[in-house]
Amino acid sequence: MRIATRLALSSYISLGVLSLFIPVLIWLFTLYGLSIRQNLLADQIVAAIFERTVLRDQYLIYGAERIKQQWLNKTAVLESLLDLANERFKEKGERDALIRIRNSFNATRGTFLQIVKLKEESKSGAGNDELEQRLISQNILLASALYSEAAQLDELTGKVANSNYNKTVLLSSIFVAVLVLTTVLNSMLVNRLLRRRLASIQAGIAIIAEGDLEHRIPCRGDDELAELSLMLNTMTDKVRMYMNRLEAANNELEAFSYSISHDLRAPLRHVNGFIELLREEDTSSLNETSRRYLQVIADAAKKMGTLIDDLLSFSRMGRTEMMQTSVSMWKLVAEARNELQNEMEGKTIIWETDNLAEVYGDPAMLRQVLVNLMGNALKYSRDRNPIRITISCRQSITSDETICSVADNGVGFDMRYLDKLFGLFQRLHTVEEFEGTGVGLANVRRIIQRHGGRTWAEGAVNEGATFYFSLPNRGEQT
Numbered sequence: 001m002r003i004a005t006r007l008a009l010s011s012y013i014s015l016g017v018l019s020l021f022i023p024v025l026i027w028l029f030t031l032y033g034l035s036i037r038q039n040l041l042a043d044q045i046v047a048a049i050f051e052r053t054v055l056r057d058q059y060l061i062y063g064a065e066r067i068k069q070q071w072l073n074k075t076a077v078l079e080s081l082l083d084l085a086n087e088r089f090k091e092k093g094e095r096d097a098l099i100r101i102r103n104s105f106n107a108t109r110g111t112f113l114q115i116v117k118l119k120e121e122s123k124s125g126a127g128n129d130e131l132e133q134r135l136i137s138q139n140i141l142l143a144s145a146l147y148s149e150a151a152q153l154d155e156l157t158g159k160v161a162n163s164n165y166n167k168t169v170l171l172s173s174i175f176v177a178v179l180v181l182t183t184v185l186n187s188m189l190v191n192r193l194l195r196r197r198l199a200s201i202q203a204g205i206a207i208i209a210e211g212d213l214e215h216r217i218p219c220r221g222d223d224e225l226a227e228l229s230l231m232l233n234t235m236t237d238k239v240r241m242y243m244n245r246l247e248a249a250n251n252e253l254e255a256f257s258y259s260i261s262h263d264l265r266a267p268l269r270h271v272n273g274f275i276e277l278l279r280e281e282d283t284s285s286l287n288e289t290s291r292r293y294l295q296v297i298a299d300a301a302k303k304m305g306t307l308i309d310d311l312l313s314f315s316r317m318g319r320t321e322m323m324q325t326s327v328s329m330w331k332l333v334a335e336a337r338n339e340l341q342n343e344m345e346g347k348t349i350i351w352e353t354d355n356l357a358e359v360y361g362d363p364a365m366l367r368q369v370l371v372n373l374m375g376n377a378l379k380y381s382r383d384r385n386p387i388r389i390t391i392s393c394r395q396s397i398t399s400d401e402t403i404c405s406v407a408d409n410g411v412g413f414d415m416r417y418l419d420k421l422f423g424l425f426q427r428l429h430t431v432e433e434f435e436g437t438g439v440g441l442a443n444v445r446r447i448i449q450r451h452g453g454r455t456w457a458e459g460a461v462n463e464g465a466t467f468y469f470s471l472p473n474r475g476e477q478t
Contacts, residue, residue: 002416009186009414010186010190013182013186014179014186016051017175017178017179017182018179021171021175021178021179024171025168025171025172025175028164028167028168028171029168031064031164032161032164032165032167032168034088034161035149035157035163035164036161037088038085038088038089038094038157038160038161038233039086039154039157039160039161040157041081041084041085041157042085042150042153042154042158043154043158043457044081044155045078045081045082045153045154046147046150046151046153047077048074048077048081049078049143049146049147049150050147051074052071052075052143053143053147054223055067055070055071055074056071056112056139056143058135059071059116060115063119064424066111068116070306071112075109077085079105080107081111082098082101082102082105085098086098086102091160094153094156096403097105097149097156098153099150099155101146101149101150103144103147104142104146104149105146107142107162108139108142108146110144111135111138111139111142112139114135115132115135115136115139117130118131118132118135144257148226149448154364158236158326166276183232194225194283197220197225198309200218200428201217201225201228201229201232204216204217204218204229204232205217205232208232208236213236213239213240213243214240215235215236216236217229217232219233221363222281223477259307268301271297272298272302274303275294275297275298275301277301278294296381303400314352322361322362322365322450322451323362323363323364324360324361324362324451325360325361325362325363326358326359326360327358327359327360327361327363327366327402328356328357328358328461329356329357329359329391329393330353330356332363332366332367332370333353333356333370333374333391334369336367336370336371336415337351337374338395339367339371340371340374340375340378343375343378343379345386346377346384347378347382348386348387349378349386349387349388349389350386350387350388350389351389352388352391352392353390353391353392354390354391354392354393355392355393355394356391356392356393357393357402358382359393359402359471360406360471360472360473360474362447362451365447365451366447366471368443368447369444369448370391370406372393372441372443372444373406373444373467373469374406375440375464376408376440376441376467377389377406377407377408377410378408379410380408380410380465381408381409381410381411381414382410382463383410383411384409387408387409387410388408388409389408390405390406390407391404391405391406391407392404392405392407393405396449397472399470400473401453401470401471401472401473402470402471402473403468403469403470404468404469404470404471405466405467405468405469406466406467407430407464407465407466408465408466409463409464410464410465411461411462412459412460412461412462412463412465413457413459413460413461413462413465414459414460414461415458415459418456418457421443421457422440422441422442422445422457423453441467444467444469448469448470448471451472452470452471453469453470453471453472454468454469454470455467455468455469455470456468
């Protein structure tokens with residue numbers, strides 16, 4: 001099952017639970033609202049009975065016509081409330097209580113009207129005090145029973161309202177709990193599946209990243225993660241195919257290098273040998289132009305030999321096994337200066353060094369980096385007096401690496417051509433200005449890249465140049 005389908009199914013289950021409980025909740029809330037309204041109606045009946053009783057007592061004391069009229073009005077209100085209750089109350093207990101209230105209501109009304117009649121007759125001297133007292137006592141008992149029955153109805157409707165409230169709260173809690181439990185369980189199941197499958201994919205990617213291009217990530221199921229696994233396996237196959245092609249190309253390059261080192265060197269040796277033979281012969285018969293041609297041929301052969309040596313060195317640098325260890329930059333700088341003694345003869349040089357601490361890398365390769373950079377500094381500053389070369393190292397504040405630099409006060413370069421500096425055979429000056437084959441800086445970049453570092457430069461025309469390279473504090477060789 002696809003992941004999108006699982007997520008949709010989880011949503012549908014939650015919607016199903018919602019659609020199941022919502023009608024029940026609506027019914028319960030409706031029932032609770034009805035019971036609240038009935039309880040309020042019972043409260044109004046009790047209040048009306050109490051107010052009616054108070055008006056009766058006032059009439060019995062004062063006998064005022066106004067109070068009698070208020071009692072009659074309150075009786076009419078109470079009767080309308082009882083009529084409304086008769087329409088709303090459907091339960092047997094409520095109906096029975098309502099019948100008793102209605103009977104007591106009619107009885108109190110009848111006795112009160114008789115009392116009113118006797119009081120009016122007594123004003124004309126035809127009243128019966130004994131009968132009036134009996135009716136008053138009877139009315140008081142009936143009114144007390146009416147109030148008690150109404151209070152019982154109020155209590156009964158209150159219990160019904162509380163019961164409906166408890167049912168509503170209980171079912172709402174159950175609904176929320178079921179909805180949360182369903183959502184959490186679905187989420188846990190989907191999360192468990194995704195976590196387990198992703199862990200398998202991550203483990204497979206880690207194995208492939210270590211260089212095992214034969215490893216295959218398991219493709220379980222038919223969901224998106226299985227498609228991702230299949231895509232990663234396909235990509236690995238393509239990478240392995242390209243690696244095989246690259247290995248074949250490297251083998252061809254090595255064969256080409258071997259051909260250069262043997263097949264091209266032999267003709268060069270012949271050219272140099274015959275030039276030397278010609279020079280040993282009497283060259284007096286040659287004119288100045290011929291002797292100059294002979295020197296040009298000798299210089300070209302020598303330059304070609306140097307170029308072949310540099311190419312072979314560049315090729316070997318990419319295949320040489322690295323032996324990384326902690327090495328002192330002070331020691332590397334000293335060894336590089338020893339190798340550059342010939343270039344330093346007859347020149348006034350000020351060497352400045354700063355923070356040349358321990359670095360991590362292949363000593364031989366890093367010595368070659370310094371030889372190339374310091375040699376370039378000497379070459380492009382040879383017209384300065386004195387030559388000032390500064391070599392320094394510092395810890396990067398943004399990454400775990402050491403940044404080293406070689407700066408000079410030479411001819412510098414135009415920053416517009418910065419991208420050409422570290423390219424193979426790329427030169428910013430003519431051969432007539434400064435000798436070289438354009439391989440040295442390319443070799444520097446290749447060595448530093450194998451150490452996992454970076455190379456860059458800064459400079460300005462006639463203001464010197466600074467070449468930088470970085471080395472991870474515990475870099476991985478490539």
